[in-house]
Amino acid sequence: MTASTMETGRRRFLLGLAAAATAAAVPSTAAATVEENPKLIALAAALPAIADTYHAAESAYMERWRYWRKATPLAPDAVAKRGTGCPRTTVQPGRTEMxxxxxxxxxxxxxxxxxxFKTAIEIRCEIQSVRWKKQRAKKAGxxxxxxAAExxxxxxxxxxxxxLAYEKTxxxxxxxxxxxxxxxxxxxxxxLYALHGQVAAIMAEEDRTMEGLIVKAEALAQWDRVGRPDNLIAAVEGDWHGSIAASILRHAKGGVI
Structure with a gap:
């Protein structure tokens, strides 16, 4: 199960829990008078455009990232040979092709x-060595x-x-x-930081009704679309999913959803 699948499952669970809490809540006169936090609604309204800006920038970045991977020249047989194991765990001569x-x-x-396993300079050194060997062979007849030296x-x-051509390219x-x-x-x-800041601001606002809970769940859905390693900047935040669960329980126990 991927991290994205797990997050999607958690989000569905939270929304289901919220729906159950709504159904179980006892209607009251106060319920009709409660309005959602206007600041939360305003923050949520601005989120899609901010998310679109990030995803457009990320898409442009990754398109060129993939291009440069394909554009990477391969080392010629003169200086490269097959690896015999994982570079992280196997000691091998030379350096890993990157x-x-x-x-x-x-x-x-x-x-x-x-x-x-070899550079152009090292081959030039070999050439000089063979030239000397050729001269000695000539003198010795x-x-x-x-x-063979020739x-x-x-x-x-x-x-x-x-x-040399490979290294230059x-x-x-x-x-x-x-x-x-x-x-x-x-x-x-x-x-990315604009999107993260907007989601963080939404999660920090008070949710007063079911609408507010859905707003927060949708904000998390937007953040879930941010893959690794970009989404790691939220690691220092509090438990955003847990805060929604806490709000659901709070509303179900005595608050109004």
């Missing part, structure tokens, strides 16, 4: 991320060693070019992704 905006890159059909140099030069894509995602993050973050 997306430009962070996170392990799992190639299609691969169980584990690839490992980048070792024809077989000389030819063949190795050709492959290393190709590998170095591939590695990765840095360019990484810089472009970072710039755009930071730009899109600012309005998304502002909209």
């Amino acid at each position: 997306y430009v905006q962070g996170g392990y890159l799992y190639r299609q059909g691969e169980e584990f991320p690839y490992r980048i 070792a024809i077989a060693d000389f030819l 063949e190795e140099l050709v492959q290393l030069e190709t590998d170095a070019a591939d590695a 990765f840095k360019e894509v990484e810089a472009a992704a970072e710039e755009e995602m930071e730009r899109l993050h600012r309005p998304k973050e502002a909209a």
Whole structure:
């Protein structure tokens, strides 16, 4: 069961409890005179537009986030090889292949991320070493060693070019992704805090009738649409669902719903 499903279940339970409490409440003359908290109603009226602003910003952010994941270049075979286990638990040579905006890159059909075990600079060092080996073979008249070194140099030069092209492209894509995602993050973050503040304000207001309880339940429904990690900013709040349950019991015991 997902967190979203659990929250939806809790909300339905609370509304059902509220309905039961309403049916059980004894009608009175005072009930006809009670009006819902006008500030609560005003806050609720403004909530949909604030929520729409957040979801539009979040959607724009995620669309580009997915784009940059796909745009991440894959390391060439010259510098990368299949991983042998989970990067978090398995010691392996090199470093884990990553997306430009962070996170392990799992190639299609691969169980584990690839490992980048070599850089273009390291290949250039290998090239210099083979050149020296080639020179020594030439001086010694070792024809077989000389030819082997020449063949190795050709492959290393190709590998170095591939590695350098990959590293250059990765840095360019990484810089472009970072710039755009930071730009899109600012309005998304502002909209998130605005939505959180509005829901918090609604939950802090007094509910005087059944209408107020439904308003709060609908506010929580809006907040439930905010996924992780964004919704973690509400972790420091009180128990919003519990406060609705407490209001239902309060109204059922003696208040008016």
